[in-house]
Amino acid sequence: MSLVRIEGVHKTFGQHHVLRGIDMTIEQGEVSVIIGPSGSGKSTLLRCVNKMESISAGRVYVKDELIGYREVNGQLHDLNPAEIAGQRREIGMVFQRFNLFPHKTALQNVMEAPIQVKGTPKAKARAKALELLEQVGLADRSGHYPAQLSGGQQQRVAIARALAMEPELMLFDEPTSALDPELVGDVLQVMKDLAKSGMTMMVVTHEIGFAREVGDTLSFMDGGVVVESGDPRELIANPQHHRTKEFLSRVL
Numbered sequence: 001m002s003l004v005r006i007e008g009v010h011k012t013f014g015q016h017h018v019l020r021g022i023d024m025t026i027e028q029g030e031v032s033v034i035i036g037p038s039g040s041g042k043s044t045l046l047r048c049v050n051k052m053e054s055i056s057a058g059r060v061y062v063k064d065e066l067i068g069y070r071e072v073n074g075q076l077h078d079l080n081p082a083e084i085a086g087q088r089r090e091i092g093m094v095f096q097r098f099n100l101f102p103h104k105t106a107l108q109n110v111m112e113a114p115i116q117v118k119g120t121p122k123a124k125a126r127a128k129a130l131e132l133l134e135q136v137g138l139a140d141r142s143g144h145y146p147a148q149l150s151g152g153q154q155q156r157v158a159i160a161r162a163l164a165m166e167p168e169l170m171l172f173d174e175p176t177s178a179l180d181p182e183l184v185g186d187v188l189q190v191m192k193d194l195a196k197s198g199m200t201m202m203v204v205t206h207e208i209g210f211a212r213e214v215g216d217t218l219s220f221m222d223g224g225v226v227v228e229s230g231d232p233r234e235l236i237a238n239p240q241h242h243r244t245k246e247f248l249s250r251v252l
């Protein structure tokens with residue numbers, strides 16, 4: 001069974017048809033990397049997967065559960081916010097900007113959601129958060145506030161924070177784009193380790209090296225469609241579509 005099924009997804013913002021029929025499946029443990037030019041709809045697609053955006057047509061299923069909607073006689077009805085929040089517990093998201101709580105330490109940032117959302121006892125949430133901070137290489141920074149951490153360290157806290165909810169699926173939206181170049185490697189390493197541990201991941205990135213090395217599937221999006229997808233190494237070495245070729249020649 002595919003963990004994620006994206007079926008015929010369209011998204012319009014007013015007159016602007018941003019997603020024009022996206023079909024994609026992601027298997028358990030798969031790392032699905034999405035590349036494409038600015039404005040091609042990559043972020044919008046990720047945001048449709050966890051219902052941060054409503055979709056205009058189509059369906060998204062995670063673990064066979066329709067995300068964001070209830071289907072009655074072929075018609076989709078919005079789930080209520082509590083139901084959507086319940087589904088989002090299964091889907092961690094890491095953004096370009098880390099958006100940590102500035103007045104909370106790294107440890108408090110990571111502990112927060114399990115306590116607030118899942119009612120996890122504080123001691124248990126703390127122990128798990130410390131474990132996760134160690135996993136992302138920040139065991140010695142647990143008492144630091146975001147302003148005392150580099151961008152790369154903040155992003156690793158953000159990853160630990162998402163993992164604290166024990167998600168089935170992790171969405172990464174250009175997680176290294178806002179970082180100074182020398183900080184990118186540490187964040188990518190954490191993502192690589194996560195991939196190795198078997199996490200299912202959808203990753204929007206401009207890091208072609210990451211796509212080649214870590215991705216199981218690479219999809220090239222342009223103009224709101226998936227122009228081509230396949231094995232990352234093959235697709236990068238031998239793109240079939242002229243739009244993919246043109247894009248890769250600019251970024252490689």
Ligand SMILES: Nc1ncnc2c1ncn2[C@@H]1O[C@H](COP(=O)(O)OP(=O)(O)OP(=O)(O)O)[C@@H](O)[C@H]1O
Pocket residue numbers: 013016018036037038039040041042043044045
């Ligand atoms: N909330 C919104 N309202 C109106 N238009 C939007 C909204 N969000 C995105 N768009 C538009 O949808 C298009 C696709 O945006 P999206 O952010 O998904 O692209 P992207 O491929 O992720 O680009 P980038 O690589 O620059 O992040 C853009 O033209 C953008 O202006």
